[in-house]
Amino acid sequence: MIREVSTRPFADQKPGTSGLRKKVRVFQQPHYAENFIQSVFDVIAGKEGATLIIGGDGRFLNREVIQVAIRMAAANGFARVLVGQGGILSTPAASHVIRKYGALGGLVLSASHNPGGPDEDFGIKYNIANGGPAPESVTEAVHARSLVIDRYRTIEAADVDIDSLGTRRLGDLVVEVIDPVADYAELMAGLFDFAAIRALFAGGFRMRFDAMHAVTGPYAHEILERRLGAPAGTVVNGTPLPDFGHQHPDPNLVHARDLYDLMMGPDAPDFGAASDGDGDRNLIIGQHQYVTPSDSLAVLAANAHLAPGYARGLKGIARSMPTSAAADRVAAALGIPLFETPTGWKFFGNLLDAGLATICGEESAGTGSDHVREKDGLWAVLLWLNILAVRRQPVTQVMAEHWARYGRNYYARHDYEAIATDRADALMAALRGSLATLPGRATAAGAVASADDFAYTDPTDGSVSARQGVRIGFADGSRMVFRLSGTGTEGATLRVYLERYVATDGDLAQATAEALAPLVAAAEEVAGIARFTGMDQPSVIT
Known part of the structure; x- marks a missing residue:
């Protein structure tokens, strides 16, 4: 009734x-x-x-x-x-x-x-x-x-x-x-060379996948262990729990610290990965080699042709504006378009539906392709495994060769969480109010060359999305981005994105924190983060 x-x-x-x-x-x-x-x-x-x-x-x-x-x-x-x-x-x-x-x-x-x-x-x-x-x-x-x-x-x-x-x-x-799981597993089997990945595991390749007591546990057990032959125990924390085992199901270097420590330890497996609460994000770590989400997007795009589902090549690459420009260089080398969109997977959906892009990614650990219209954590892990199975190289070598060809975008995101909304709004208002006067200003990272508030015109329907984040660029190509996140439930989260590009003839082996230190200082000078938020350091650095 x-x-x-x-x-x-x-x-x-x-x-x-x-x-x-x-x-x-x-x-x-x-x-x-x-x-x-x-x-x-x-x-x-x-x-x-x-x-x-x-x-x-x-x-x-x-x-x-x-x-x-x-x-x-x-x-x-x-x-x-x-x-x-x-x-x-x-x-x-x-x-x-x-x-x-x-x-x-x-x-x-x-x-x-x-x-x-x-x-x-x-x-x-x-x-x-x-x-x-x-x-x-x-x-x-x-x-x-x-x-x-x-x-x-x-x-x-x-x-x-x-x-x-x-x-x-x-x-x-x-x-x-x-x-x-069944329909999704069937889809993955049609995209990737499962036989090559099975041979990789059969040859002694060791992996740790942390499902974080979240949704991907059943998917990873079925695909990685049962269908691809990874040894039992490869998947840990594989049972979904209502409280995620009292853990925070965010696959970053803070909340997946156990995985990071294992991968940096003396008996590290060959490959480590994790996914988040609902399965759309991913963390990729090689033996003694963390891979930033921005770099992961670039590497996956550069090597996607090694997987059967992408053997014909890519139509285009799309990335969110705060994501590093590493993928831009891959797109240029492949001779395909690069689309820079606001944060939010729905912007990629239009490009995918129109056949303008094949692979998309966001710096917040989200990567995917035109096989679905969401980011897909386990898909990214499987594409990495397909690449490693074909190239027969460790992650460290894959990354070193990638940077040697394209240069390196040193990159980090600093999150300031649970800020009083009025304070976060005041910080962004002050930044936007200073845009006209910022160019030419001297900072610890050098002189500001450009400053704007990113706006996007969708090439498929002409819709305009304004006020998508403040971008500040420097003469050497470095940049900072400031935006408020829309994914929290309490207060506001300020996200500060820091990026410095080093060409192929530069130092490609610096510690990220060292490479970005001038930008960290410049962000405080320009935005007054401590003054507005009362926080003298980020809640999370990824």
Whole structure:
């Protein structure tokens, strides 16, 4: 029986770059999740008789909200819902399933790399029929609807069994519980040379994959250990937990420190990797060699032809504006376009749909290709393994040869987390107010050569995205970027990106901190970070 439940709007349901993210206690408010889901359903057309995908990263509240979403889908005219078994569906796998089964879209329940648990974070993101995050036109409409919503539709019914594979009915709705891994594993087998990777492992190649008690555990166990023959134990922390084992599921050098220490130790495996809460980010570390996400994008693009799925070459490369220019040099060498976009995977989706780009990447550990419309952590790991299997070189040699050919972009990101929003806004306002006077100013990194607020005109639809981050360039080609992140749930996160390019005839073996020290000092001089935030050092450096 369909019920219309009276409700009142919440003023804080504006989706960010990756959907709506809040603390669990916010989502647990009566009607909160229902209001947002109904706002999504109210603005999307074509629900009658359509298929909807639902799944998430297994974090706390995942199962409860899935049941809410199923009942609401039944009341809003959907004919079929596909749910990952146990509520599990990685973000890239959800993107693939949406595309494979011709779904209208999908609800991805995740807060990505943010911590989980009753006192931590939860999120809901709507992905459209191409498998990618909803564009701004949709998220803005959802927000507008959330501000005036006065009712939501649901049905009275018991919870659906989402732990057993198979089909069941909820009123007129068909609910199909699917294996969350099978379709994705089949896709990967079609892109990569599994035989070559199996031979690599058979030859004694050692790897450590840290799933961080997040969603990629089942995917990594199936693909790496069962299908590719990596020894049992290659995947660690492989069971998804609602609180990620009291860990922060962000694959960076702070939260994946155990993996980093292992890879830098005396008995390091040949290759180390990790993925995040919902499976869309990656960390790559060779034996005694950390690979920055920016460098990883460049290396993957330069070597993608070694994998069967990319043997015909790339149509183009896209990177977010804060990502280093390392990939630009690869694109130039390959004679293909390079697109610089705002942060947010939805900007890449338009380029991929239009056939303008094949591989995309963001400095925040997200890399992917046109196989889905999301970044894909395990995909990046498998492409690295394919490259190592063909080249038969350690990661250190791959990186050394890459820098010797293209030069090196020394790069780091400094995050200042949980800043009072008014302070973060004041810092950015002051920076923007100084743009006209910055060129020519002397700093510890040299004279400022350029300063602007990045704006992007989408080449596929002509839409303009302004105020995407302050860029400050120097005479030697170095640069700094300042922007506020939209992925947090509490306060604001200031991200400062530092980049220095050294040509092939320069010193390519410096410590990154040493190479970037003048830029660190210049960032404080120009932005007054300590004065505005009260923080004398970053929360995280990646």
